[in-house]
Amino acid sequence: MTLLTATIVLFVALGVFFTLVAAVGVLRLPDVYTRSHAATKADTLGAGFTIVAVGIYFGTTGEILRTALLLVFIYITNPTAAHSITRAAYSQDVEVWTTDKNDSAAERGGDSP
Amino acid sequence: MxxxxxxxxxxxxxxxxxxxxxxxxxxxxxxxxxxxxxxxxxxxxxxxxxxxxxxxxxxxxxxxxxxxxxxxxxxxxxxxxxxxxxxxxxxxxxxxxxxxxxxxxxxxxxxxxxxxxxxxxxxxxxxxxxxxxxxxxxxxxxxxxAPVSRSWRPTGPELIRGGVIAAMAFGFYVALGGPTYPFALWTGAVTALITAVLLRNVAFERTPHVGSALATLGRGVVFVPYLLWEIAKANVQFAYVVLHPSLPIDPCLDRVDAAVGDGLSVTAFANSVTLTPGTLTVDTVGSELLVHSLAPSARKDLAEGLHERAVRILFYGREGADLPGPLARGDMEPVVQSADAVAGAGASAGDESGGEADD
Missing domain, CATH: 3.40.50.620 (HUPs)
Structure with a gap:
């Protein structure tokens, strides 16, 4: 029983950690494209761990099946949403941030191939 | 004449x-x-x-x-x-x-x-x-x-597609709702049938073929854990990058022509690219994907065809793996990249120079 609880706590903690990473990523990263990386990846694993914890907590076959389905749909919809957001940004000509732009305007567009 | x-x-x-x-x-x-x-x-x-x-x-x-x-x-x-x-x-x-x-x-x-x-x-x-x-x-x-009379009778492929849709819809309903009494089961079956009739020519891109569908499903059993493992790795790398004080990123945007066929495999490819190490599908035109990558290592995986190979094995079987990566095939060209990335990639990366957002 305590082992079970410990496992659940571990998975919830991992879930919280990766969701936190996603939040930090959204705040720290420079543009919409890089922020989308944060929103999809870390979030997907964060939600994944949390759902695994939920599945373990309920423990019956029906609930596990349903939580697994939940995970499947998150894994399909999450990248699709990120794709549509960045696609919208790209079609609005939102510039892609590169490391060049960090060097404070001094030398921009040094076009050596 | x-x-x-x-x-x-x-x-x-x-x-x-x-x-x-x-x-x-x-x-x-x-x-x-x-x-x-x-x-x-x-x-x-x-x-x-x-x-x-x-x-x-x-x-x-x-x-x-x-x-x-x-x-x-x-x-x-x-x-x-x-x-x-x-x-x-x-x-x-x-x-x-x-x-x-x-x-x-x-x-x-x-x-x-x-x-x-x-x-x-x-x-x-x-x-x-x-x-x-x-x-x-x-x-x-x-x-x-051609002025020919169209028949009401469904064709063989239509029956197959309708049957598969009905089975999937009913299975999904039972899995989610877990109905036990006859009324719920009957109404569920009727609903599944209506869904099948309405969507028989919409839901599939090509008529499912029992043999290849089973093969794909079997390979999916290998593919899904592989994808999950890649996702886990991606997250650990991502957590490192995001929490690192100096935020070591070097974003690039590349155009990749994926060697995958129909809508389903392109979708699978695009979504697995988005879910795995530091890469994100921004746009697709046919089988051509616009991929944003966060760091050079992620970009290298993409160039070597890491995801592509996995998806090709999933849909085409073992022979699908015998294909060089997009970069070696010449199916990958940078759209936006930093000066550092250009210097790092050297002459091999392609003939395109780094530039601003769009062509």
Whole structure:
């Protein structure tokens, strides 16, 4: 029983950690494209761990099946949403941030191939 | 006047439809009635995606020879029959590509017009969904829809697709709701049946084939844990990058032409790219993807075809893996990259120089 609880706590903690990473990523990263990386990846694993914890907590076959389905749909919809957001940004000509732009305007567009 | 077949050539797009025979007969008849009293009937089948293995090729060849048989049975002396299979070495992600092939064929052979089977469809997609007539009209090609009677009876492929949809819908309902009493089961079954009837020509891109579907499902058992493992790795790397004080990123945008075929495999590829190490699919046009990558290591995985290989194995089996990565094939070109990345990649990365957001 305590082992079970410990496992659940571990998975919830991992879930919280990766969701936190996603939040930090959204705040720290420079543009919409890089922020989308944060929103999809870390979030997907964060939600994944949390759902695994939920599945373990309920423990019956029906609930596990349903939580697994939940995970499947998150894994399909999450990248699709990120794709549509960045696609919208790209079609609005939102510039892609590169490391060049960090060097404070001094030398921009040094076009050596 | 020149060649007879030039002045009176007719193209008939071939697809597995119940009215194929009547359409072919009508076309042969139309050519015979036409001035000059003869000409050629071109029976053309568009069959892309036979890159790997010959799976499905047999079916297409049988279909084409069946159509040819109908035509020769109906044809008099003045009509010549030609058959042709187009696009076998290409990957299509959009039904419109099929029509474009036909348009090219018409131009190439200088054909007079196109006679369309009213039940023509690009395998499993409903003919109402993609308007072949629009494409033909835009290309200024004369066409007519063969005046044949359409039957009410569903075709074999339609039954298969409907059955698969009904089974999946009902299975999903039972898995989610867990109904136990007869009323719930009966209403569920009826709903599944209605869904199947409505979506039989919408839900699938091509008719599921038991053998290949089972094979794909079996390989999926390997693919999904692999993908989950890649996702976990991606997250640990990502957490490191995001929590690192100096935020070590070097974003790039690349155009990648993925060597995967239909809509489903392109979607699987695009989504697995988005879910795995530091790469994100921004846009897709056909099988061409615009991929944003967060760091050079992620970009290298993409260039070497890490995801592509996995998806190809999933859909095409073992032989699918024997293909060099997009960069080696020349199917990857940078759109936006930093000066550092250009210097780092050296001459091998391609001939494009780093630039601003769009072309």
């Amino acid at each position: 020149g060649n007879v077949s030039d002045t009176n050539g007719v193209l008939v797009p071939v697809s597995p439809s119940p009215t194929l025979e009547e359409t072919v007969e009508y076309a042969v008849d139309a050519v015979e009635r036409g001035d000059g009293g003869g000409g050629a009937v071109h029976l053309v089948l568009t069959a892309p995606g036979h890159h790997v293995g010959d799976e499905g090729l047999d079916r297409d060849e049988t279909l084409l020879s069946t159509a040819e048989r109908y035509a020769t049975e109906a044809a008099g002396s003045g009509v010549s029959i030609r058959t042709s299979m187009l696009g076998t070495d290409e990957y299509f992600a959009d039904p419109v590509n099929h029509f474009e092939l036909l348009v090219d064929y018409v131009a190439e052979h200088d054909l007079d017009r196109v006679i369309i089977d009213p039940d023509y469809s690009v395998d499993a997609t409903a003919h109402v969904l993609q308007n072949m007539e629009t494409v033909l009209a835009e290309s200024n090609i004369r066409y007519e829809v």
